[in-house]
Amino acid sequence: MQVTGLLKLSSYLVSVIDPQTILTNLVSSLVEILPSVQAGVLWLETNGRLRPKTVLGLPLDAATHEALHHCQLRSGEGLAGLALQHAEPQLKSATRGYQQTAAAINPVNDPLFHQLSAQLPSRLTAAALPLRVGSETIGVLELINLGHNSSDSAWQPLDQTAIPVLQAFANLAASAIKNAQLYAAAQQSERRLKAFDAVVTAISTATDLDDMVRSVLDVVVGLIPDASGALLLLDPTHDHLALAAQHQLPPDGATYLAQLPVADSPCAEVVHYGQPMQRPLLEDRGEGPLITGGLVEAAYFPLLAGGTVAGVLALYGPPGLTMHTDKDLLMPICNQVGFAIANVLLYADSSSERRKLNTVVTSIAEGVLLCDAAGRLTLANDAALALLRLDSLPFEQPLAAMPDFYRMRDMEGRPLSLEDLPFTRALAGEVFQDYRLILHGSSGDETVMSFSGAPAHAGDGMIEGAVVVFRDVTASQKVERAKDEFLAVAAHELRSPLAAVRSYADLLLRREQQRGEADPRDLHGLTILTQQVSHMLRMVDNLLDVSRIDAGQLDLQLQRVNLVHLANQVIDQQRPAAGQHPLILECNEDELVATCDMLRIRQVLTNLISNAIKYSPPESPIILHLCHRDADSPEAEGFSGPVAVLSVTNEGAGIAPEQQARLFQRYYRVRSSRTEGLGLGLYLSRQFVQMHGGRIWVESNEDIGSTFAFVLPL
Template identity: 55%
Template sequence: MTEHQPELSASDQMIERAVSGEGIQHWLKISAAWLALQEPERLFPTLVSSFAEHLPAVRTVILWLVTTGGLQPVAHAGFTIPSAISEHWLRVRLRPGEGAAGLAWQRETVIQQHGEHGYRELQGIASPQAQTVFQAIGDLLPRSLLVTAIPLRAGHTLVGVLELASNANEPLGIEMADFEVIAGIVAAAIRNAQLYDELRRSHQRLKAFDAVVTSISTAADLPDLVQSVLTVVLELTPAQSGALLIFDPAQERLQVSAWCNIDLTALACFDQVSVDATPCAEVVRYGQPAFRPLLSERGESALIEAGMAAAAYLPLLAGGTVTGVLALFGDIELTKAIDKDMLMPICNQVGFAIANVRLYEDSQHERRKFHTVIESIAEGVLLCDRYGRLTLANQAAHDLLSCATLSFETPLATVPDLYDLRDLDGNALTPDDLPFTRALRGETFYDYRVMRRLPDNSERFFSFSGAPAVNEQGEVEGAVITFRDITATQKVQRAKDEFLAVAAHELRSPLAAVRSYADLLLRREQQREGDHRDLHGLTILSQQVAHMLRLVDNLLDVSRLDAGQFDLQYQQVNLVGLAQQVIDQQRPNAGQRDLLLEAESAELMVTCDAMRIRQVLTNLISNAIKYSPPDSVISVRLRSATLLNNNAPAVLISVSDQGPGIPPEEQERVFQRYYRAPGRRAEGLGLGLYLSREIVQLHGGQIWIESREGQGSTFMVLLPVERMQRSRTERMNRSFELSAEI
């Protein structure tokens, strides 16, 4: 005998149908109406209304769309936005993880949140503005809620999130598996509407652009052109009035060249006024449009009195140059209703038209200004064509080169003062190393320091910078070279280096004595039972004195390098044993980090200065310890290899850490003198890697870095097995590198 089944209500019947096989069919019929709507302004309200109507348990429905600023609400159903928060509602943008919708966006999966504490608490972390809106919505809903946020994906693109707030005590009325199918249909309908809207806007923009081009082509002169353009633009926009302002770069002023539906006296704040004093100064200066309410403090009182409330200022651009401003005025809704994407191409076209009309006048003015600017530059300026023939030289170039004249089309290679240049060690530059040769070869360089020896045996130092002049096809058509006399600066630099060398030398002896006595006191304290604070203090004292001594030694090594007195004492060394010694010395500083040595054999013999290679290994391993997190592994590997430039037998040393890594733009700079990577808080002068590179190169070896941010760094050192003599070219290159670092 079976129990009598009670008769189901209409809402229960709908729920039962939704969870049955007929449920999905029911929603597919509804979705057909969605797909038929192409306009977003019709589709979005219909979508949310459909869910509010066909899911009785649902109290509110909000459709969020993904925009560049975050998730933006575009439609809602089941509640009315209170007027007090309507502005907040329009400006709400959720970031990933904010609110239930933001969490569904971030995780790209359905999010359901149950709660007895109201809608606002269920939304979790969000901006204060969003929390204000959530609170107002929550005041309209019961406290016991179930919030369901469904991501809407069209293919591989997440277009938005559908958020449903339903009574927690009632079933939602649809299976999640069915909801995923429906969500896909919703996303497809939204994407179709977005594409349709983009196509519609593009069509409108093309029509507007065609109208403006026609107006430009039929204009007889500049006044006729600007008036025709302004008339057409006002017909295409919701603006009530407008003006077209021409920019005079010579006087830094704007001139009202055309106006419509507004008295000229209301435009006095623009006409023949310095650009910086006009309400649209930033538009002229930066070439970016501005849409904002009119403000009395910006000098727009006359416009406000004329009945205007908002303005749109758009630059008229010709290849990045501002030739004028299109000013449109209207009610407060103008800033929202204006179509920037339509107007900017139009403004660019107008900007080019104005530039073409004024081309001859502007070209003459630019020619005069260019001449004035070049002549006013204190540095020497030389321009040459692709064949190295001089096309321009300012007066400073004549004075610096002590030349009475630098004739037009004179080959620069025949100018003795440009040809007889030397590196900082006094070696004559090869033709390929001359500044103008490098620039014509396509190089861009800065602060390339060279020396010129005068007949009286005095020396003058110059800093050259240069770049190729490249046409649109990427071909070098000439070169620009600037140079200045840095003789005084070079002398000051030498004096500074000499001072550092003397200071470091004088400091080393007392520091060594302090270290000896500190170590002695530390050993005595360790042998007796005393206050542990005394032992700790002496330990710190000894460590800090040792650190200061290393810094002084580094400064001394730099001074020896600059003076060419960095001598190497070569001997046969087993690099495996040397590396093991350095690792054993560094273990007390490593803390919880593991130092591992891997070698392909027990002996890898090279001819080198053992003390200096020990210094290199110490620098690399101590750096790895500084920048590696606790409990990480630092690996030192040694294996046979060949040099990259001549295939000579060598040993490859690599030191790998698991630190933060080094960005590509910093990897070359880490070997520069005194360079410290931004954001890295480690002690030292920034000389360790610089000295390591110099030591390796003096051995005829090579050093480089392989690193990716977040994945650690590996410093690689190639040391030749046999002693190598450095060539004169290599010594010159080192001189240039050293001068650039100074």
């Protein structure tokens, strides 16, 4: 009859798909079927430890019963631990209490086993049956006979003869538990997938942030019985949590959560550490309005976007809420929601920034063009369309098509090459200003445009595009051309009378110097007159040189020139004007011959030394350095052979970086009240050096000094 009962119980267990039902009913069913068993403990193995899932029939006080429910047995500890260790059934009778059935006991569990021995009968028999599924032991079924019961005629002792049948049943029960656990895990995975799918659907179908958080909260709260909830968004700028959506909160609770400083919120730890928290509601954490509304427990989950907290999911409910809250289910959902919230906020921010950028670009009077790294147009304002006389710009147009499409020419009227396009220069990393080009209109008219451009850098420093700003300077170009023509004519007309005045002033000065009783005042006056007329004549000559360059009429008279001898001549000529400034020539060569126009190179050196004298403090040295460099030297980079490097160094106040970029422009002068002139010296110096195929530059540090250097190919 007992075997029949065990078979029926086995059939029942196999049909049950809820593991908790099996764990709850297994021991009680065996006690009803087996006269030899009056009590039992069902242990399940987790991470190598046995933990009691069901305790039935043991005459224990409440404290000992609670302690037994929370104990853990290691392999080999107690009778159940021996069964786990050897995977074989264990049977032991005791005459001096339950502790006699145990093997080695962990000191942590020793007080519990003393209490069990004190409260259980001194004579008892215990059998520990391993719950085996194949080679795996998932737990131990411990059955206990509490001693002879003379009032029950059906009572039987628990002995070795019953062990084989009981072990066979234990294996069947183990399979039933394992199958139910696998089924429950599959059901749980299905629920999680459905919940995750519902959240993803709510996110993907939402029309805005408010709609999304409401839909997500409804889905999440629906997973937990009798739960209320709120979704709080973090404002990192003000360190506040704001109520974005709520579900069945009491009115005072919703008001309390409407706007909370993070430091004063009941979920501050969740925001700071990004970890979930489950606990009873507490008055001292400010949760009184929720408690008054009948809520007892709370669960707070961070809405994570990567490692950043975007908000908090707050769940509230009656006792048992935390037991029904599946953290493993909710954390992935909260991560998905966190990313969705971060993306929506990022998109809103980027849309706002795009609107601001579009407003700024549209309001600019100049034409603005943006391109990507390949040179394709990505943005243009209305001013650009108007200046280019187009109804719409050809976006995604390649760079190679631009010169012909816009009919671009340089200021000499030559077709523009691809390398000279404003976008090409900017994408190459160049920053430029007032780059003038001619655009031919469809009606045949010409428009002069001034372009300024710069590359657009990504966060890693790579060039990801370029921006070009341009404006119509046709009218100012005509004014400048008329001014240049006037200056050229005026200079030409002034040169002859000025030359005559200088010749006569030189004659008067020499006669005054030869007089035996020369008047010092007259001599000083004639000296100043001669210097000023020479200065005026140099300015006129500079204007004439500019006009010749513009007209393409300045030709170089090339010849073999010893640069060392030329440098010495220039220094000797500049000594009277240098005053107390020592003029020093540094050169290790006796002879350095280059093919050049001696007059123009002399003019360059004179300009550089004259400027050094003007801008240097009294008595500070001015050094002219001259050297030869081979073709493989850094100075000769870009040249096909050896070069001569000439530099002039002074100890003046230096030149600000923003001024250095404009030093070689026509009519530009460094802001100073100490000197006068037209601002043509450095412009002409650059033109003369470039006409020789050379390069000129400046190196300057404020309050230290400046060096102007140029390279001539030999």
